[in-house]
Amino acid sequence: MALTxxxxxxxxxxxxxxxxxxxxxxxxxxxxxxxxxxxxTSSKVEALKLILSMIDLxxxxxxxxxxxxxxxxxxxxxxxxxxxxxxxxxxxxxxxxMVAIAKEALKGTDIKVASVATAFPSGMSKLSVKLDDTRMxxxxxxxxxxxxxxxxxxxxxDYRYVFDEIRAVKKACGDxxxxxxxxxxxxxxxxxxxxxxxxxxxxxxxxxxxxxxKIQPAATMQVTLVMLQAIRDYYQETxxxxxxxxxxxxSTSKLAIHYLVMLRETLGNAxxxxxxxxxxxSSLANDVLMQLMKQSTGRYQSADYFSKD
Amino acid sequence: MAIPENKLAFxxxxxxxxxxxSTDHVRINKRYGLFINGDFVAPEKGKYxxxxxxxxxxxxxxxxxxxxxxxxxxxxxxxxxxxxxWSRMKPAERGKYIYRIARIIQERAREFAAIESLDGGKxxxxxxxxxxxxxxxHYFYYxxxxxxxxxxxPGRKARxxxxxxxIIPWNFPMLMAAWKIAPALACGNTVxxxxxxxxxxxxxxxxxxxxxxxxxxxxxxxxTGAGKTGAAIVEHxxxxxxxxxxxxxxxxxIMRSLAGTNKKYTLELGGKAANIIFADAAxxxxxxxxxxxxxxxxxxxxxxxxxxxxxxxxxxxxxxxxKDRMETLIVGDPLDKNTDIGAINSRMQxxxxxxxxxxxxEEGGTMHQSSCRVPKQGYWCRPTIxxxxxxxxxxxxxxxxGPVLAIQTFRRFDEAITKANNxxxxxxxxxxxxxxxxxxxxxxxxxxxxxxxNTFNKFDxxxxxxxxxxxxxxxxxxxxxLDAYLxxxxxx
Numbered sequence: 001m002a003l004t005x006x007x008x009x010x011x012x013x014x015x016x017x018x019x020x021x022x023x024x025x026x027x028x029x030x031x032x033x034x035x036x037x038x039x040x041t042s043s044k045v046e047a048l049k050l051i052l053s054m055i056d057l058x059x060x061x062x063x064x065x066x067x068x069x070x071x072x073x074x075x076x077x078x079x080x081x082x083x084x085x086x087x088x089x090x091x092x093x094x095x096x097x098m099v100a101i102a103k104e105a106l107k108g109t110d111i112k113v114a115s116v117a118t119a120f121p122s123g124m125s126k127l128s129v130k131l132d133d134t135r136m137x138x139x140x141x142x143x144x145x146x147x148x149x150x151x152x153x154x155x156x157x158d159y160r161y162v163f164d165e166i167r168a169v170k171k172a173c174g175d176x177x178x179x180x181x182x183x184x185x186x187x188x189x190x191x192x193x194x195x196x197x198x199x200x201x202x203x204x205x206x207x208x209x210x211x212x213x214k215i216q217p218a219a220t221m222q223v224t225l226v227m228l229q230a231i232r233d234y235y236q237e238t239x240x241x242x243x244x245x246x247x248x249x250x251s252t253s254k255l256a257i258h259y260l261v262m263l264r265e266t267l268g269n270a271x272x273x274x275x276x277x278x279x280x281x282s283s284l285a286n287d288v289l290m291q292l293m294k295q296s297t298g299r300y301q302s303a304d305y306f307s308k309d
Numbered sequence: 310m311a312i313p314e315n316k317l318a319f320x321x322x323x324x325x326x327x328x329x330x331s332t333d334h335v336r337i338n339k340r341y342g343l344f345i346n347g348d349f350v351a352p353e354k355g356k357y358x359x360x361x362x363x364x365x366x367x368x369x370x371x372x373x374x375x376x377x378x379x380x381x382x383x384x385x386x387x388x389x390x391x392x393x394x395w396s397r398m399k400p401a402e403r404g405k406y407i408y409r410i411a412r413i414i415q416e417r418a419r420e421f422a423a424i425e426s427l428d429g430g431k432x433x434x435x436x437x438x439x440x441x442x443x444x445x446x447h448y449f450y451y452x453x454x455x456x457x458x459x460x461x462x463p464g465r466k467a468r469x470x471x472x473x474x475x476i477i478p479w480n481f482p483m484l485m486a487a488w489k490i491a492p493a494l495a496c497g498n499t500v501x502x503x504x505x506x507x508x509x510x511x512x513x514x515x516x517x518x519x520x521x522x523x524x525x526x527x528x529x530x531x532x533t534g535a536g537k538t539g540a541a542i543v544e545h546x547x548x549x550x551x552x553x554x555x556x557x558x559x560x561x562x563i564m565r566s567l568a569g570t571n572k573k574y575t576l577e578l579g580g581k582a583a584n585i586i587f588a589d590a591a592x593x594x595x596x597x598x599x600x601x602x603x604x605x606x607x608x609x610x611x612x613x614x615x616x617x618x619x620x621x622x623x624x625x626x627x628x629x630x631x632k633d634r635m636e637t638l639i640v641g642d643p644l645d646k647n648t649d650i651g652a653i654n655s656r657m658q659x660x661x662x663x664x665x666x667x668x669x670x671e672e673g674g675t676m677h678q679s680s681c682r683v684p685k686q687g688y689w690c691r692p693t694i695x696x697x698x699x700x701x702x703x704x705x706x707x708x709x710x711g712p713v714l715a716i717q718t719f720r721r722f723d724e725a726i727t728k729a730n731n732x733x734x735x736x737x738x739x740x741x742x743x744x745x746x747x748x749x750x751x752x753x754x755x756x757x758x759x760x761x762x763n764t765f766n767k768f769d770x771x772x773x774x775x776x777x778x779x780x781x782x783x784x785x786x787x788x789x790x791l792d793a794y795l796x797x798x799x800x801x
Contacts, residue, residue, distance in 0.1 A: 021743045023763055026594025036434060038328035038646035046323055229593050236315050236629075260323070265637040269322030 007240045013163050014202040020233075022190040022226055031221045034262045044257070048292050051256045051284070052079060053087035054274045056114055056245065058282050059094060060121075060213065069098045073105035075309035080289045083296065089285065090274040091144060095120070096133060099140035114144035114179070118169055121183075121212035123148040127165055134172040145169070146179040146209060146245075149196065151186045159199055166203035179207035179245055184223040185215040193223050197230035207243035213280065218248025221255075221262060228266040241270065247280025253291040256284055319636045320680070328646040330433045335423045337510060340371045343379055343533065344516035346386035347526025353378040358535075360509055363430040364643050364652040364687040372509045375532035380501070380541035383530040387472040387499040388547055390527030396469050396497045404455030407494055409522040411448035414441065414483075417518070421511055425483055426643040428510040430652030430688070431606050433644050436483075443768055444487035447786075450770035451491035454791055458496065461788055465797045469497030470573060471549035473794065474542040477512075478555045479505035479654050480609040480710075486512055488774075488785050489552050490529060496794035498550070499528050501542055505555075506535040507655045540566070548572060550794065554611075557708070557734075557779045564782075575783030575793045577611065577775060579708040580736030583729035584614030584765065585719075585751065588623045590741035594763070596630045599714070602739060602765040604638060604692050607650055608712040609658070611780075612737035614765050616705060618725050621718045628696065628716065635679040635692045642684070650712060653688040662690050662711035669695045669704035674715075700731055708734070722747070726754045735777030739765045758784070 039047055057076050059068060069092075076089045091112035092102050102113045115137035119125035125133075134145055147169050153161040170178050180200040184193050200208050208227055211218040224246045231242045244263070250256055256279060263277055271277055286306040294300050340357060342349040352373040359368045375383070395403070414421060418441045425436040458467040473493045477485035482504055493500050504512035516531045532538060536559075543551055543563050553563055554577040567574055584602050586595045602614025619627045643651035653659040670676050674695040683689035694714045698705050705715045719725040729738060738757040740748055748762045758775045761767060768774070773789035775781055783793050 020593065021589065021591040023591035023594040023743075026591060026597055026763065029764075030594070030597050036438070036646070037325065039325060040328050041326045043324060043326040050323065232317065235317075239315050264323060265319070268317035268319045270318055272322055 007238070009238045009240045011167055011202060011204050013160060014198050016159060016195045016198065019195050019198050022194050024190055024222070027190060027222050027225055031225055031262070034221065034265065035258050037258070037261045039257050039261065045292065045295050047257050047260050048253060048288050048295070049087055050260065050272065051253065051279065051288050053090060054278050055089040055285055056091045056093045056247070056278045056280045057089045057285060058092075058213070058247075058280055060116060064095060064098055066098070066101045069094055069101045070105045071309040073102055075285075075307060076106065076111050077109055079285060080293075080306060083289070083292055086292075090278055093146065093280065096137035096140065096142070099137050099142045103141035112143040113141060114146055115140075115142035116146045116148075116212075118147040120146070120148055121214040123150050124152075127168060130165070131168060131172045134169050138172070138174055138176050142176055144177040144179060145173050146181055148181045148183060148212060149200065151183055154187070154192070154196060163199055163203045166200055166205065170204040177206040178204065179209045179243075180205040181209045181212055181247075182227075183212055183215055184210045185217045190222065190226050193226050194230050197227045198234065201230070201234045201242050205242060207245050207278070209245040209247055209280065211248040211280075213248035219246035219250055219280075221258060224259065225262055225266065228263065232267055241276060243276040243278065244271070245278040245280055250279055250281050251283045251287060253284075253288045256288065317633055319633075325639070325647045327642070329642065330423055330426075330437075330644045330646060332423050332427070332644065335420050335427070337370050337424065341373060341509070341513045341533070343373045343375050343383070344513065344529075344531040345379070345383045346530065347520060347524075349516070352376060358506065360428060360507065362427050363507075363654055364684070366687055369428060370510060372513070372533045375503070375534040375538045375541070377541045380532055380538060380545060383501045383532050384472060384474075384542075384545050384547050386527035386530055387501050390525055391469075391471055391499040394525040395499050395528050400456035400458065400497070403494065403497060404452045406522055406524050407448050407452035407455060407491060410518055411445045411452060413518045413522055414445040414448065418442070418445070421483060421514060423644065424510050424514060426651065429479060429482060429508045430643050430654050432648040432651040433646055434648065435606060440481055440484050443770075444483045447484070447487035447491045447770045451495040451790075455495040458791065458795065461791050462795070462797055464800065466800050467496070468796045468798060470794060470796055471498060472547060473498045473500050473550045473552060474545065474548040475500055475502040475552045476539045476542060476555065477502065477504055479508040480606060480611070482508040483511045483515065485554050486515055488554075488790075492785070492790045493552075493794050494528065496791060498794055501530045501532060501548070503532050503534060503539055503542060506533070509533045543567065550574065552793070553577070560781065575775070575785065576781040577785065578736075578779060578781040579734055580611045580613070580776065580780050581616055581706070581708050581732050581734045582612055582614045582737040582739065582757065583616045583618055583732075583755065584739035585618045585725050585729060585741065586620060586623070586627060587740070587742040587744075587747060588620040589743045591743065591763070592623060592627060592630065595741040596627060596634055598739065598741060598763070598765045599627075599631055600634055600638070603714040604650055604712050605766050607653055607690070609654055609710055610766065612759060612766065614737075614739050615709065615714060616732075617714055617716045618719050618728060619716065620725075621720050624718045628694075631694065632677060635694070636681075638679060638681070638692055640679070640681045640683055640689065640691060650692060653690050653711065656688055658710065659688040659690060662709055662713060665704055665707070665709045665711070665713060666693065669698065669702065669713075669715075672698070672702050672704070674698040674702060674704060700728055706732070722750070726751065729755050733779040736775075736780035737761070
């Protein structure tokens, strides 16, 4: 991978007054331009496989049990054995109490275990509790931590608090990768999405992520574009690459392909790998598999031919 | 993968496979006559010329060259139709015919879009999403006015002018035909229209639509040819009004020839629009606006944002982002759905653009082009920007009509306005800022017919369009566009 990726950048509270404005009408126009790209034949198959490899297969429910998590891990390892040469998904994403179960189930594979933490999804707790939550997940073997920012503090303008909190969680992560969830559905404007992205990256985020999936709207192409542009500017300023994870609401292949088009035309090829781009999704995988089967057989198969775990 | 530090890499990796628009449904005759008095007829002198596909230089069809005698026949047909059914028809009936044209264009939109791209070189994405739908929208809009003219100009009696001679350019053939024909018919005039010699096909397909819509013979006549045919229309004594869209040079010739006659005229001519980006603008969207302003339709747009003014404090950032964005523009087959920039319309136009690229460099400008590959066959120009140029450079002063942007910087508001107005043209302009007050101040001080704020190249049939100074006389579109085809008198 690119050498520049591991560059260390000292964490300093950025001057958010210098963050460029975002014009929503213009963002909508750009997004609709990505959506008119026509992805066919070989480039479609390539895209579908890439999408599979970028999926963080997710279960984040109060009713999750070890059995459910093991089933999900089985799915992660065996997406659809009828199709040869399929990549595996990037990671399985679970609550901290399920990390050890997932880690055990995925032993011997390169599938990562990601855990949400920091009083997910609301983040409404004390920093010490959030840090314990994080340490617990890391101690159980989580490779990646998906934290939530304190949206209340951010909306109240207490950027220093949000910045320090992300830094503290980053420290608690140790070697685990940190994804910072902005929960864009609660930020309200694209200007705030852009500022929160800049704040998170300067505080040390390895990835920035749109949503918890618990708030509507979750990921949209609009917020993702604004975040990708923030990543690009941060990279050009500091030389450090930051990853991107849209999560929630991406359930069809067609939409996921549009995200890839947007990624390619905004950040270029270096980001077109699971190392730098993820889809947080649960039902997307089966739609992609269905499309891949269609590409190889020429026919759509019933949804009952694809395992639902 | 080794990438140079802090540079984005857009080459290689996952590429888009070809996605060509099918042309199975497209029907182009081997030869087209002149559409006069409701029929395709052979030209008097029997002369035809080729129309080619600028993307591969292959012949698409042969088209009649109308002589003075042919133009005379067309004007006579238009005069008869005017005296006969058209000016006496109930206005609501006229409206019905125009609605019918609009609907048939919508039904055949795919074919029209494909032919527009084949004959003119523009990307199918634009002909499909802009040219054809907007053309249909113009017919719909003016159809609605046909029986409401007395309400458009309260207290005055609206009467048609008679026979309108209309000459349209090659950059938006179907759309320009709509801008001309729709208001003329709605106001009760009849028409002799000449499309440009490099892009006659969609106008000839439009003639088929007009025949299928059942318009009385002679209401719309379409004659093809080059400058001589155009001159025959302008100079014909029985034409009441001339509507011309094209170059400022030809506009001046037309004005001279009309001087002293009783003919009315509207002229839509060249432009060299200032697109002004202030430091407080939404930079990423502004970059998109620059791209849309100058690279839309290969820059073959009279209102293209061809002069960019960027406030000095953000100039480096804007230019760097623009260069990255240019790398993602796909130049190539106009019929490919992913093409952003198609073929240059003709060899002549390509030579003109290339001569300006040479002039710009000779005068000391720094030229930058995207690194894209272009096909061997056909006429192509990579997206190009010039930096290090000033108001004294020819690439800043003259209309290039290609994908070539001249970039200058400014420090203060007044400086931007002075430079924006420092041009013989005044067709359009753009402003990018997060401050509403700055938008209003700018729109009041720039002398241009259209000014876009935080967007560019937006068109709507309800909005008037036209220029100041050497950009032309009169307005098309909206209510103003009716005025250009009416004699307004006192109520009797």
